[in-house]
Amino acid sequence: MSESSESPLVLVHRTPTLTYMDDHLSRNFRLLKTYASPDPLPVFLSRHAASVTAFVNIGRLKIDAELLSHLPSLQLLVCTSVGTDHVDLAECKRLGIAVTNAGDAFSDDVADCAVGLLISVLRLISVGDRYVRSGKWAKPGEFQLGTKVSGKRVGIIGMGTIGSRIAKRLEPFGCIISYNARTQKQSIPYRYYSDVLSLAADNDVLVLCCSLTDQTRHVVNREVMESLGKEGVIINVGRGELIDEKEMVKCLVEGVIGGAGLDVFEKEPQVPEELFGLDNVVLSPHAAVATPGALESVAQVAIANLKAFFSNQPLVSPVRLG
Amino acid sequence: MSESSESPLVLVHRTPTLTYMDDHLSRNFRLLKTYASPDPLPVFLSRHAASVTAFVNIGRLKIDAELLSHLPSLQLLVCTSVGTDHVDLAECKRLGIAVTNAGDAFSDDVADCAVGLLISVLRLISVGDRYVRSGKWAKPGEFQLGTKVSGKRVGIIGMGTIGSRIAKRLEPFGCIISYNARTQKQSIPYRYYSDVLSLAADNDVLVLCCSLTDQTRHVVNREVMESLGKEGVIINVGRGELIDEKEMVKCLVEGVIGGAGLDVFEKEPQVPEELFGLDNVVLSPHAAVATPGALESVAQVAIANLKAFFSNQPLVSPVRLG
Known part of the structure; x- marks a missing residue:
């Protein structure tokens, strides 16, 4: 044998x-x-x-x-x-x-990807790449300005291993970190918000990296996005169902929020086609763990x-x- | 008056x-x-x-x-x-x-952009964005794997304010930083290389953020790129003329180096068209300061x-x- x-x-x-x-x-x-x-x-x-x-x-x-x-x-x-x-x-x-x-x-890779999506959305890195490749830069014209990353207020939903590694990476950018989680964590030095609506109101960027449960499904709904506001950006490296995707698409199109970096989608690999033409989003094929x-x-x-x-x-x- | x-x-x-x-x-x-x-x-x-x-x-x-x-x-x-x-x-x-x-x-914005380009090249963020927007994800198929950012050895050419802020941002990614500059700086804790060829040989990523002078023009030439090697990546947020661009294009096409994130070009806004079709580059329209x-x-x-x-x-x- x-x-x-x-x-x-x-x-x-x-x-x-x-x-x-x-x-x-x-x-x-x-x-x-x-x-x-x-x-x-x-x-x-x-x-x-x-x-x-x-x-x-x-x-x-x-x-x-x-x-x-x-x-x-x-x-x-x-x-x-x-x-x-x-x-x-x-x-x-x-x-x-x-x-x-x-x-x-996966924690390091997901945290790396979240930071990459955040910078790419705010600083228009993917938009700039398309702009240069299209040959438009060679003609007279002006590329739009991005938004400063350094100093941004970043609210993280889900402060587990991934959330805390995202926070750690954003600290030297001078970002001000706060978070929402099921319970406040004594070992975490950042400000805790027990409700997502207040977290959204007080931050420039929301990063989603919590588990998907019955409690967190559509944790980012229309009301949260209105609270985040028209300059606000959402980064999702958790699960698509954490966001009310239909409302998010409307909010992105209507300018209710400023932008989004999305590695996950509600019905992936199906992605709402309305997103394909938007310059204020960066779309990623659930690749945050793909190294x-x-x-x-x-x-x-x-x-x-x-x-x-x-x-x-x-x-x-x-x-x-x- | x-x-x-x-x-x-x-x-x-x-x-x-x-x-x-x-x-x-x-x-x-x-x-x-x-x-x-x-x-x-x-x-x-x-x-x-x-x-x-x-x-x-x-x-x-x-x-x-x-x-x-x-x-x-x-x-x-x-x-x-x-x-x-x-x-x-x-x-x-x-x-x-x-x-x-x-x-x-500009130091914070350029440092932010350098890190954004680095993650975007290694983790294929712009490539992934194009892939999703093209609708290819919805069909059977597999998106290529990116390369881990965390733990990479990053050699920075030019350790002024921008260089040191890039280094500071990459530290919590677990990146191992070393640098080349005109002279070794006592206040900088990273390993110093007096020559760029050795810096390239010992690192996975080269970041260019030094001044353009007669001494630094084409500081990254064919020999340096061969030393960096086929997995190596170059990030340039300095000046296009720091790199022998013609040789860089060849090295990218031939796989002598692994990739590049470029905010600056030798004859900008003219960009070598050979780069437009490459997935291992991220191109940016001299926008590192544009916020x-x-x-x-x-x-x-x-x-x-x-x-x-x-x-x-x-x-x-x-x-x-x-």
């Missing part, structure tokens, strides 16, 4: 392009691959996965009660994202299934969680199940 | 679009405006400016011995840029003309220099004349 046949069995689901964990997983575990079968997923799971205890969900496949009903032996669900809004955590809790996420693997370094890190975190599970050690990045 | 007719006379030259100092200047001085006359500049100067002692050059009009020969009474040349490579400083020194520049007025805040600041600095001059006080931002 080969060594690999003795290693634990892990169920793996991924989209065709998310291949970055294949080598890591196959070196460490025997794999039951949903994507290698032509069967519809529920059929595949019912036929082959009844005894599976660990499941790696690479990407954002919705994990609900119906899907979990096909996995009666499941004890561990390993997610490769930071957010677990695609998972019915209450059902996992009820069934005694532990859930892990990407932990800290080789981050993918390597999340693969390591996933493997570490699986190894911990199979050796009865504490999980590396468990998700709080409420 | 009205108060304004008693205020000192100042010669002003500007391009049609650079109107941002008009109010400031006219509130404080009587103005002799080159741009209000249809006469060719030398003719205008010879006819009207023989007694002028102070000259504000808004923009980058070349100030050479020939032009200065029409201004026999000149004692102060106020420039609105940080770099004074458009001024024959040696001739000013010989003629006893003091020169001032924008001082610190209302920066223009307000430089106007204040210019006025302060003029007031100091007319009241025999020390100048606010004198340029070293060698």
Whole structure:
């Protein structure tokens, strides 16, 4: 019997392009691959996965009660994202299934991207790039002025690892940081706002990097955007559903807010086409985590969680199940 | 006699679009405006400016011995840029003309822009924006991965106010900073390289923010780019002539270097068209200083220099004349 046949069995689901964990997983575990079968997923799971205890969900496949009903032996669900809004955590809790996420693997890259989007929106970097490439600069004319980044008041919604790394990066820009979170954090030196409306009223930029939950869905609605005001800018590196996207599009078109840098969208990869012609937005294809370094890190975190599970050690990045 | 007719006379030259100092200047001085006359500049100067002692050059009009020969009474040349490579400083020194520049007025904005370009190049922010706007994301396909910003080794050429502010901003990204400058600065904690070739060899990113002088013209040549290497990225917020642009275009096309974020060009507003189709470059129309805040600041600095001059006080931002 080969060594690999003795290693634990892990169920793996991924989209065709998310291949970055294949080598890591196959070196460490025997794999039951949903994507290698032509069967519809529920059929595949019912036929082959009844005894599976660990499941790696690479990407954002919705994990609900119906899907979990096909996995009666499941004890561990390993997610490769930071957010677990695609998972019915209450059902996992009820069934005694532990859930892990990407932990800290993406924090630096998401924070970097948030700052990049912020500067790009305020200082018109993508607009300027299009302007030069169009050949317009060579003709008489004037490029519009951007907006100063240094000294801006930045309100961060969600002061976890990503939020605090964004804040840390913006400090030497002379930005004045404040934040909203479920609860005030004693270790965080920035001003805390218990409500988002006041946070919006007192800031020039809102950065969204909180979890998507029932409480945070559409946390940025029309009223918050009106409170942020016509010079105000929104940066979203969390989830599209944190913003009432339909209202946001109107607010951007009507000048109710000044601009937006968006890595995520409500129905991605569908993006409202009204945004395509706007110069006050920077659009990003959910790429805040998309670096080789981050993918390597999340693969390591996933493997570490699986190894911990199979050796009865504490999980590396468990998700709080409420 | 009205108060304004008693205020000192100042010669002003500007391009049609650079109107941002008009109010400031006219509130404080009587103005002799080159741009209000249809006469060719030398003719205008010879006819009207023989007694002028102070000259504000808004923009980058070349100030050479020939032009200065029409201004026999000149004692102060106020420039609105940080770099004074458009001024024959040696001739000013010989003629006893003091020169001032924008001082610190642009430092934050240029530093902000440099960091924005750096993130935009490495994390493909402008590329991603084009990708989403083109509608390609909605179709099956995969957006390319960017490169991690956090932890990059960044070599800064020119460690003046702008360079040190860029360094300060990149520190919380975990970037490892080193620099090249005319001389090692005792107050700067980063590693000093006396030669650019070694700086390039030891870094992932080169940021150019030094003055353009005979010593720094083409400081980044083919050899330096080969030393930087195929993953290496150049950010230029200094002057186009700091880089051998023709060789840079070749290096970008051939993959000798990895990418570039360019706010300045050798023959701007002409930009080499070979760059327009490249995804590894971000092009910016010399806009690193283009915010209302920066223009307000430089106007204040210019006025302060003029007031100091007319009241025999020390100048606010004198340029070293060698």
